[in-house]
Amino acid sequence: MLDSDVVLPADDDDFAKFKQLCESKESWSECYSKKNVTVATKHQENSNVKLLRAVTSFSDVSAGTIFDVVHDTEYRRKWDHDMIKMDEVCKICVNNTVSYYAVKCPTPVKPRDVVFLCSWIAYPNMREPKEYIMINKSVSHSDFPPKSNMVRAISLVTGYHIRPTGPNSADFTYLTQFDPRGKLPKWVVNKVAEFFTPKVIYRIHKAARKYVAWKQNHNPRLKPWLWPEQCRLPMAKPGQLSAKVDEVETIDETSAREENGTNGGTSKDPIVVSEDEEED
Template sequence: MNDPDTVLPADDNNFQDFKKMCESVDGWSECYNKKNVCVSTSLQSNSNLKLLKAVTSFNDCSAATIFDVVHDTEYRRKWDHDMIDMKEVCKLCVNNTVSYYAAKCPPPVKPRDVVFLSSWIAYPNMRDPKEYLMINRSVSHVDFSPRNSMVRAISIVTGYLIRPTGPNSCEFTYLTHFDPRGSLPKWVVNKVAQFFTPKVIHRIHKAARKYEVWKRKHNASYKPWLWPEQCRLPPCKPGQLSARFDEVEIIDETGLKDENGTNGDDPADVSDDEI
């Protein structure tokens, strides 16, 4: 019998369960639909945080390019302007790696960070993929304990389903159930997620349109998410990882007031200058 604290690689059941959530239609409430991005939320019986799903299609980017963009850590430093830091830490196996990610939040909210297991697969295979899946979930690592300057968040499940619709087009689904922890009012968490998600989708799209040109100049042949023999990460050592989430101090961020609407520009309006 497996120790519940043991971190195991994702298996076919995990990927299929994630795909079913992406494809489900019952129990979702649409909260945003503009510029070809539809965002919906679903109430969860075991959480007061909503499951969120964003669905779109790209008619000028291949599924393979989108898959590369969401994997390429070095390129992410160029387009993810909220990122403070990201490190790839170790690997469980060829398609399961552990990473650390820290990101800015709008003031007065403190920055968040997360340690997560990233798992990916292509069906039926990488040579002739009909769909790509990538899923992330939080883990803890002995070398990445919570920091005083950050709030350690939890990714219950976050990921992507990418399906080619042509040689240079694809369908893209982003799904996340994410707990930023701290003591933020849950209405803040749900509202920010609904507003911020379309901006992330549009940034990924714009980044993908520039990726091939950028990649040709930056270690063009290095894609360890496609070619595992290139992976330079050390194997995870016994005792380094745990499925148990880190204990964190509750930080008071409850002074935020609810307002009608969300301040700021339309989340779909992301200029190319931002990439």
């Protein structure tokens, strides 16, 4: 395997670059501002996929709870109703794991799936965190090749920056550059910023408000994202992982009509919401 194929854990530079994107002020074009959520897009060099950023603040949930929600796969099965499947596959170190995620899309758009490396850190440490950062990016795994009934999407970068502002409040930034692949109609792409991203934020907020009560009855001491000694995932085997994303056939989905709406997207990498879902 070539060095360029090797999947490496995120390092301090990767987290610093992600944080810089979350906090940068220049060249962003605002496309949505409502209910304390601001969404903006930014063109990236050498890519036709825009970078998208949503910024908000929560006054009724802690930063630690939000961090738990975006990690807890078991809880995700309760509130992510469009998820088809999610498997935590392996790890390459204590704070870098590989997962598979598949999600439903509205007819006639095919379901999407993604294999991704999830990397996270708390500064200065997990005991007294002043900020949390979580980054996801697509990788390939030999046991999870593309399927004929799904389109293998690519997360160029997706993640969260969470900063506590009090014991029960936090600033929250969601940033993504996500390529759904396939030959999608233009309206689907255009609606991502104006429709999907705010719904991502509202759904995470709603899930976070209910998490503490739920967790008390569901393995309350099990949080391997905080305590790595609890992680039972196997180490990745040589040759299983590649930093190169899988090559897939381009599927024409231009028969999709605008009245169908769209509910596709990303979390622990992807999060998907329905069009009629509103913030409480």
